[in-house]
Amino acid sequence: MENTVAETLPESDVRFPIVLRGYDRRQVDEYVRGAEKRIDRHEKARRVAERRLAKAQVPAPRAGEPDEAAGLGRRIEKILQVAKTEAAEIKDQARKDSDELRAAAEKAVAEAEASRAEIERAAQREAQLIISRAEEQAAAIRAAHQEVLDRLGRIAVVVEEVREQYGTESESALEPEAADAEPSLA
Known part of the structure; x- marks a missing residue:
C-alpha cells in the first residue's frame, strides 16, 4: 500500500x-x-x-538637481507638438490635393458634357441630312415610278388604238392560219 x-x-x-x-x-x-x-x-x-x-x-530627485523626468516630459511634449504640427500640415496638403482633384474632375466632367452635347448635335445634323437625302431619293423614285406609269398608260392607249385600228384586219388575216394550226378531230 x-x-x-x-x-x-x-x-x-x-x-x-x-x-x-x-x-x-x-x-x-x-x-x-x-x-x-x-x-x-x-x-x-x-x-x-x-x-x-x-x-x-528610481530615486527621487534631490533638491537643486534637474528633474530628468520633467525634462523627458518636456521633450515628449515637444515631440507631440511637432507631430501635431506635421499632422495638421499633412491634413492641409491632403485637403488642397483633394480640392485640386475635385476641381480637375469637375472640369473633366464639364468638358465631357460639352463634348457629348457637340457629338449629339453633330449626330442630329447628320441624321437630319440622311433623312433629307432619303426623302429626296424617295421623291425621285416616286417621280420616276410615276413617269413609268404614265408611259405605260400612254403605251396602253397606243396599243389599244392600234388594236382597234388594225385589230379587224389582223384577225381576218390570222384566221386561216389559226384554222391550219388547229388539229382536226376526225
Missing part, C-alpha cells in the same frame, strides 16, 4: 499512509526533498524579483 507524493501537491493536501510503526520513511523523505526543492526555487525567484525591483526603483 505504497503511495508516492507528487511534487505539485500543496502541503495541506499531503497525507502519508500509516504503516506498522508510524509513517513510511521513504515516502516522507521523498516529500521532504521535494519540499526543499520547491523552497529553493521560490527563494531564487524571490531574490530575482528583489533585484528587479531594486533596478526598477
Whole structure:
C-alpha cells in the first residue's frame, strides 16, 4: 500500500499512509526533498524579483538637481507638438490635393458634357441630312415610278388604238392560219 507524493501537491493536501510503526520513511523523505526543492526555487525567484525591483526603483530627485523626468516630459511634449504640427500640415496638403482633384474632375466632367452635347448635335445634323437625302431619293423614285406609269398608260392607249385600228384586219388575216394550226378531230 505504497503511495508516492507528487511534487505539485500543496502541503495541506499531503497525507502519508500509516504503516506498522508510524509513517513510511521513504515516502516522507521523498516529500521532504521535494519540499526543499520547491523552497529553493521560490527563494531564487524571490531574490530575482528583489533585484528587479531594486533596478526598477528610481530615486527621487534631490533638491537643486534637474528633474530628468520633467525634462523627458518636456521633450515628449515637444515631440507631440511637432507631430501635431506635421499632422495638421499633412491634413492641409491632403485637403488642397483633394480640392485640386475635385476641381480637375469637375472640369473633366464639364468638358465631357460639352463634348457629348457637340457629338449629339453633330449626330442630329447628320441624321437630319440622311433623312433629307432619303426623302429626296424617295421623291425621285416616286417621280420616276410615276413617269413609268404614265408611259405605260400612254403605251396602253397606243396599243389599244392600234388594236382597234388594225385589230379587224389582223384577225381576218390570222384566221386561216389559226384554222391550219388547229388539229382536226376526225
